[in-house]
Amino acid sequence: MTVLSVENLQTHFFTDAGVVKAVDGVSFSLEEGEVLGLVGESGSGKTVTGFSILRLVDPPGRVTGGRILFRGQDLAKLPDREMRRLRGNRIAMIFQDPMMTLNPVLRIDTQMIEAVQAHEKVSKAAARDRAVQALARVGIPSPAERLNAYPHQFSGGMRQRVAIAIALLNGPDLIIADEPTTALDVTIQSQILAEVQGLARETGTSLIWITHDLAVVAGLADRIAVMYAGRIVESGPASAILTAPAHPYTAGLLGSIPGHGRRGDRLTQIPGMAPNMAHLPPGCAFAPRCPRVSDACRATAPEVTETGAGRALRCLHPLTEAVA
Amino acid sequence: MSAMLELQGVSRVFEKKLDAIEKFARTLGANVSESRVNAVDSASFEVARGEVVGLVGESGCGKSTLGRMVAGLLPVTKGTIRFEGVDVTDARTEAAKAARLRVQMIFQDPMSSLNPRMRVNDIVGEAAVFHGLTTKREMTDYVADLMTKVGLDPSYAQRFPHQFSGGQRQRIGIARALAVQPEFLICDESIAALDVSIQAQVINLFQDLRRDLDLTYLFISHDLGVIEHIADRVVVMYLGRVVEIAPTGELFDGPKHPYTQALLDQVPKLEAGHREYHTIKGEIPSPLNPPPGCHFHPRCPLAGPRCKSEAPRLIHDGPRAVACHLNDGGVA
Ligand SMILES: Nc1ncnc2c1ncn2[C@@H]1O[C@H](COP(=O)(O)OP(=O)(O)OP(=O)(O)O)[C@@H](O)[C@H]1O
Ligand SMILES: Nc1ncnc2c1ncn2[C@@H]1O[C@H](COP(=O)(O)OP(=O)(O)OP(=O)(O)O)[C@@H](O)[C@H]1O
Ligand code: SF4
Ligand SMILES: [Mg+2]
Ligand SMILES: [Mg+2]
Numbered sequence: 001m002t003v004l005s006v007e008n009l010q011t012h013f014f015t016d017a018g019v020v021k022a023v024d025g026v027s028f029s030l031e032e033g034e035v036l037g038l039v040g041e042s043g044s045g046k047t048v049t050g051f052s053i054l055r056l057v058d059p060p061g062r063v064t065g066g067r068i069l070f071r072g073q074d075l076a077k078l079p080d081r082e083m084r085r086l087r088g089n090r091i092a093m094i095f096q097d098p099m100m101t102l103n104p105v106l107r108i109d110t111q112m113i114e115a116v117q118a119h120e121k122v123s124k125a126a127a128r129d130r131a132v133q134a135l136a137r138v139g140i141p142s143p144a145e146r147l148n149a150y151p152h153q154f155s156g157g158m159r160q161r162v163a164i165a166i167a168l169l170n171g172p173d174l175i176i177a178d179e180p181t182t183a184l185d186v187t188i189q190s191q192i193l194a195e196v197q198g199l200a201r202e203t204g205t206s207l208i209w210i211t212h213d214l215a216v217v218a219g220l221a222d223r224i225a226v227m228y229a230g231r232i233v234e235s236g237p238a239s240a241i242l243t244a245p246a247h248p249y250t251a252g253l254l255g256s257i258p259g260h261g262r263r264g265d266r267l268t269q270i271p272g273m274a275p276n277m278a279h280l281p282p283g284c285a286f287a288p289r290c291p292r293v294s295d296a297c298r299a300t301a302p303e304v305t306e307t308g309a310g311r312a313l314r315c316l317h318p319l320t321e322a323v324a
Numbered sequence: 325m326s327a328m329l330e331l332q333g334v335s336r337v338f339e340k341k342l343d344a345i346e347k348f349a350r351t352l353g354a355n356v357s358e359s360r361v362n363a364v365d366s367a368s369f370e371v372a373r374g375e376v377v378g379l380v381g382e383s384g385c386g387k388s389t390l391g392r393m394v395a396g397l398l399p400v401t402k403g404t405i406r407f408e409g410v411d412v413t414d415a416r417t418e419a420a421k422a423a424r425l426r427v428q429m430i431f432q433d434p435m436s437s438l439n440p441r442m443r444v445n446d447i448v449g450e451a452a453v454f455h456g457l458t459t460k461r462e463m464t465d466y467v468a469d470l471m472t473k474v475g476l477d478p479s480y481a482q483r484f485p486h487q488f489s490g491g492q493r494q495r496i497g498i499a500r501a502l503a504v505q506p507e508f509l510i511c512d513e514s515i516a517a518l519d520v521s522i523q524a525q526v527i528n529l530f531q532d533l534r535r536d537l538d539l540t541y542l543f544i545s546h547d548l549g550v551i552e553h554i555a556d557r558v559v560v561m562y563l564g565r566v567v568e569i570a571p572t573g574e575l576f577d578g579p580k581h582p583y584t585q586a587l588l589d590q591v592p593k594l595e596a597g598h599r600e601y602h603t604i605k606g607e608i609p610s611p612l613n614p615p616p617g618c619h620f621h622p623r624c625p626l627a628g629p630r631c632k633s634e635a636p637r638l639i640h641d642g643p644r645a646v647a648c649h650l651n652d653g654g655v656a
């Protein structure tokens with residue numbers, strides 16, 4: 001069953017310096033229990049995509065086109081009150097900056113108890129119990145004693161985990177997790193990934209996992225969508241994309257990973273700079289940095305083409321050896 | 325090599341006293357108590373000029389706290405910090421103030437460390453103008469150059485922090501730290517939110533600065549791939565204590581402390597494909613109530629009776645140091 005379907009989403013910011021097309025024609029869908037890894041260049045529109053789904057885009061930004069269906073229901077048509085009820089209950093977002101979730105002047109227990117009671121009639125004691133369990137699940141030691149601390153008394157990674165715990169509190173159908181484990185070490189990361197993997201399998205929760213950590217998506221995601229300059233440039237089953245990338249940007253991304261006994265060497269970086277989203281080139285946005293570019297790429301932006309086996313691509317010259 | 329930075333038994337304790345309501349609640353039998361976190365427990369190590377020292381360890385083990393003490397942003401509870409031989413432990417002294425400009429920290433939380441009402445141009449350039457590293461008139465060019473170096477389009481200079489993506493904000497923090505031309509840079513998860521290509525660009529930039537300006541780094545990161553790439557030596561912390569110090573190659577090829585061994589075992593591999601993740605085995609230790617003896621003993625596969633009662637000392641052997649009884653007469 002399709003939980004979420006995003007069709008040709010466009011979200012633009014109308015700034016003094018021009019229109020920033022942060023999201024420009026993004027489409028994807030998500031089945032029950034499916035994990036979609038959303039990866040891509042910093043500034044390519046991943047967070048804004050998540051914000052658009054939750055209707056959290058503030059002026060001068062606006063969703064200017066497309067549709068977002070949650071279980072068949074058009075979210076743009078939902079009254080504010082119902083949208084608020086959906087948020088944090090059936091759709092939860094884990095923000096890139098945990099302080100977007102946490103209020104710096106309130107104790108953690110106050111915030112977590114509120115989050116439970118906002119959507120369910122339970123006693124304070126029961127809500128508190130649930131908060132303790134949620135903190136334990138994300139690997140916070142002595143959760144009961146830690147609950148009455150303020151956010152600044154936690155380490156960066158602990159704050160990130162509290163934000164994750166809050167998202168898990170009400171057992172949502174869809175979680176949009178925005179770089180949730182960036183600051184976490186491997187042990188805690190595995191703990192959290194084990195939790196969400198369990199959720200997806202046992203309760204059918206669907207996940208959009210926004211990350212730049214390709215090793216995490218490799219282990220967790222069923223499908224991957226790669227964003228560049230406001231568009232999904234490549235999507236498909238995770239293993240296929242990681243072992244045989246077809247888009248030159250995806251290939252460049254995979255080639256930049258440090259490690260692998262290259263101590264101290266210069267790392268490969270994709271040449272050139274991320275495009276200015278207020279002044280995108282007319283053709284393919286990656287053209288100025290692409291090793292396979294031709295005149296055709298500079299003239300017209302490539303359309304989405306399905307290349308079989310559930311893969312789709314926006315590129316005129318895919319890495320042919322990749323298309324087995 | 326003479327040490328640029330020298331830590332001797334540096335500790336930081338956070339104490340939480342009960343407030344009036346909690347005291348009252350306790351008289352009614354509520355389970356609240358004063359708590360004490362030994363966030364950093366007697367850390368001793370040195371960093372030589374031009375060196376990159378990686379600092380790794382579990383979330384909450386005290387890395388940021390240590391970094392903030394070195395940067396002079398957090399008082400030290402016990403111990404001594406020396407910068408080029410001069411005692412800078414007390415941040416109020418003249419010597420410490422002079423050192424502070426030469427030591428810059430790039431913070432873990434970019435959003436909370438950037439003034440939301442200032443434009444990027446001023447965030448990055450203000451301190452540099454104040455300290456005479458550029459002039460008001462030349463500031464825009466000075467900032468544009470820094471922005472380009474960290475992969476930001478200089479035409480964004482008039483924007484406010486909230487108009488940037490997470491990774492772009494992190495790079496504003498990097499540009500701001502570099503703007504005052506520090507000699508010692510503390511990077512706290514500074515590239516964690518960047519995609520790998522931009523990460524590569526920033527790491528290359530850090531390496532260039534090190535080569536050209538002899539910049540010295542304390543590099544905090546949970547990403548062992550990055551640490552392996554950039555660091556000369558690695559300091560491993562566990563629950564507030566330094567448990568192992570070693571040159572990077574030796575550490576990755578032959579970790580000696582059981583915690584370091586466990587840490588290196590878990591590095592996710594890109595090749596692995598779909599993975600089964602596991603919840604943490606054994607009790608997660610709490611800094612509120614750390615296990616006696618070796619803090620790692622409840623999770624350690626090699627622990628013996630001695631580990632439960634006696635805290636292992638950090639024993640130096642050439643360039644390496646380990647705090648584990650296995651290295652000091654055995655666990656029996
Ligand atoms: N309020 C705003 N005004 C103008 N531009 C904005 C605003 N918010 C975001 N943008 C721009 O929209 C683009 C997309 O931003 P978004 O936060 O979605 O990126 P991202 O893919 O999440 O990047 P990161 O990985 O760095 O977090 C960026 O280029 C950003 O500068
Ligand atoms: N202001 C504070 N008051 C009370 N406790 C604090 C304070 N700051 C930090 N702590 C505690 O000190 C310990 C170490 O925190 P620190 O931020 O140094 O960890 P860290 O190693 O940087 O972790 P992370 O990788 O998650 O950022 C934690 O248990 C934290 O809760
Ligand atoms: S001292 Fe004992 S418990 Fe601690 S790491 Fe060594 S063997 Fe393990
Ligand atoms: Mg983002
Ligand atoms: Mg930290």
